[in-house]
Amino acid sequence: MKDLITLNVFRYQPEKSKEPTYQEYEIPYHKDWVILDALNYIKDQIDGSLTYRWSCRMGVCGSCGMMVNGKPVLTCATFLESYTPGPIRIEPLENFPVIRDLVIDMSDFLEKLKKVKPWIIRKDVGSEDREYLQTPSQLADYKQYSMCINCMLCYAACPVYGLEPEFIGPAALALAQRYNMDSRDEGKNQRMKALSHDTGIWQCTFVGDCSAVCPKNVDPAGAIQRYKVEGASNWWKTLLLPYASKD
Amino acid sequence: MEGLQTYKRKIGIFWWTKRLSHFRFISRELTSIAVAFIAIELLLLSKAIMNGEESYQAFVQSLTHPILIILNLIALGGILYHSITWFNLAPKAMVIKLGENKVPGFLIALGNYLGWIVISAIIVWSLL
Ligand code: SF4
Ligand code: FES
Numbered sequence: 001m002k003d004l005i006t007l008n009v010f011r012y013q014p015e016k017s018k019e020p021t022y023q024e025y026e027i028p029y030h031k032d033w034v035i036l037d038a039l040n041y042i043k044d045q046i047d048g049s050l051t052y053r054w055s056c057r058m059g060v061c062g063s064c065g066m067m068v069n070g071k072p073v074l075t076c077a078t079f080l081e082s083y084t085p086g087p088i089r090i091e092p093l094e095n096f097p098v099i100r101d102l103v104i105d106m107s108d109f110l111e112k113l114k115k116v117k118p119w120i121i122r123k124d125v126g127s128e129d130r131e132y133l134q135t136p137s138q139l140a141d142y143k144q145y146s147m148c149i150n151c152m153l154c155y156a157a158c159p160v161y162g163l164e165p166e167f168i169g170p171a172a173l174a175l176a177q178r179y180n181m182d183s184r185d186e187g188k189n190q191r192m193k194a195l196s197h198d199t200g201i202w203q204c205t206f207v208g209d210c211s212a213v214c215p216k217n218v219d220p221a222g223a224i225q226r227y228k229v230e231g232a233s234n235w236w237k238t239l240l241l242p243y244a245s246k247d
Numbered sequence: 248m249e250g251l252q253t254y255k256r257k258i259g260i261f262w263w264t265k266r267l268s269h270f271r272f273i274s275r276e277l278t279s280i281a282v283a284f285i286a287i288e289l290l291l292l293s294k295a296i297m298n299g300e301e302s303y304q305a306f307v308q309s310l311t312h313p314i315l316i317i318l319n320l321i322a323l324g325g326i327l328y329h330s331i332t333w334f335n336l337a338p339k340a341m342v343i344k345l346g347e348n349k350v351p352g353f354l355i356a357l358g359n360y361l362g363w364i365v366i367s368a369i370i371v372w373s374l375l
Contacts, residue, residue, distance in 0.1 A: 012254045020254055070265060097253035105253050159269055162258050206336060207272040222339035 003029040005080060006087035007038055009050065012098045020098070023047075024087070035075035035090065036064055039102075052102035059215060062149030065156065066102050067091040072156035072213050093156035095165075106152055112168050115194050116176035121187025138183040145178035145223055147216040154210035154220050166199040170210035170220030173201060177223040192234060201227045275332050281325030284318065334359040 004026050012020040025042050033041075036054055043050050054064040057076040064075045069089050080088070096104035154170035155161050161169045176195060180188045195201050204224045211221040263273040295306035309315065337359045338352030 014252050014254070018254075094256070097255050099251060099253055105251065159258075159262060159272075162262070205272075205276070207269065208336070208339075209266070209268045209272075211339075212268060219339070222342075225336070225339045226342060 005029040005038075005084065007042070008087050008089045009039075009042070009102070010089075010091040010098075011050075011101050012092075013049070013100065022089075029080060029084070031079075031081055033080045035066070035068055035073075035078050035080060035088070038080055038088075039075065039090070050102075051100045060149060062151035065093050065151045065153050067094055067156065072153040074151060074153070074215050077215060093152055095156055095158065095162040096152070104152070108165065109150070109152060109155065109169065109172065112172045113175065115168065116172050116179075117187055117191055117194070118172075118175045118179060120179060120182060120185045121190060122184070123186055132184040134183055141183070142178050142181035145174045145181065145218055148174060148178070148218045149216055151215065153213045153215065154218075157209040157213040159207060159209075160203055160205055164199070164203055167203040168195065168200050170204075170224065171218070173204075173227060174218050174220035174223040177227060180227075192231065195227065196231045196234070201231055204228075275329060278325035278329040281322040282329065284322050285326065288319075330363065334363070 005028075007025045007027060009023050009025060010020055011023045025046055027038050027041050027046070030037070034057075036057060039050065039052055039054075043052075052064070052066070052075075054076060055061040057064070059074055059077045062074075065072060066075050067073075067090070068075065068078060069083060070091075072093055075090075090102065092098045092102045092104045096106060096108075099105050148171050150171060152171070158167075158170055161167050173195065176191050179185045180191060201224055204221075206221060206225060208221045211219045214220065263269040292306060295302045310319075334356055338355040343350040343355065
């Protein structure tokens with residue numbers, strides 16, 4: 001007899017019901033299947049109406065994040081084997097509105113991302129045709145933060161974002177640091193202005209779960225704490241030397 | 248995406264019991280009650296000292312009450328938990344570069360612990 005495993009999948013089909021339901025699917029168990037393979041099996045063989053996002057199936061595109069047994073993971077990088085004998089509960093990423101089944105609406109993040117100005121800011125842009133050189137050590141300063149794939153696992157893990165949706169959140173703050181720590185960038189003060197208020201860095205209470213769930217070791221929690229140290233020392237500086245370093 | 252009908256899930260008040268990491272976080276936050284307790288105790292102690300020898304003795308005497316001993320022990324545990332978890336987190340906030348290289352995280356945590364020990368030693372020494 002073939003081994004089977006049960007998936008308990010969150011369903012939200014607004015045209016059918018205003019409330020979500022859970023649907024059980026029994027599927028063949030393969031040791032080398034990831035959760036995404038199981039969902040694809042359901043979609044192809046059992047129920048074509050099941051809706052979810054995926055693309056690269058190799059941990060690069062960041063679109064297949066879901067809650068598996070209550071924990072945010074990339075479903076293309078998470079094996080069924082880790083959850084045997086099952087059943088396995090699959091839900092859309094927490095803290096986001098659900099559009100349909102396992103698909104969440106991340107437009108809130110996209111709005112917030114714009115606020116942190118995630119691009120290189122320079123005063124001399126366009127003034128001169130030149131290269132901006134960078135040493136390997138200068139690259140290493142921000143490289144970790146540039147690995148983010150916008151998978152939103154960190155937002156799903158962050159209770160502060162869940163409770164205070166105004167909070168800019170882990171990935172956007174890590175991306176702000178990605179540019180702040182880039183030796184070619186000159187936009188640090190502009191970003192600090194946008195982020196040093198309540199809903200920026202200070203709402204983070206350092207739960208640390210964002211870093212624990214991040215599949216790319218971006219360590220957003222660390223990025224935010226470094227931001228706080230800097231924000232606090234800037235505050236002292238402007239208090240003690242109000243006329244220095246304005247731009 | 249305006250006009251899109253979405254389903255918003257609610258967060259229950261017991262959200263922090265669902266994941267170990269969240270539970271640990273809330274316990275760390277709760278240890279601030281222990282900090283507040285000790286701070287109040289210290290304030291009362293200073294007040295007793297200002298009121299003279301007699302009130303100081305009475306205050307010290309009242310601290311020997313078993314309930315207060317237990318409360319103080321719980322507070323000590325809470326504060327130790329708070330400090331240790333805090334120092335272990337310090338390397339995340341402080342990234343120090345010496346020349347081309349990053350100072351490893353454990354050295355930064357160690358520096359915090361050493362600072363803690365030195366300051367505690369100075370306090371103990373000044374009391375003796
Ligand atoms: S910081 Fe990590 S968990 Fe958050 S969106 Fe980027 S890759 Fe995903
Ligand atoms: S499908 Fe692209 S990250 Fe999982």
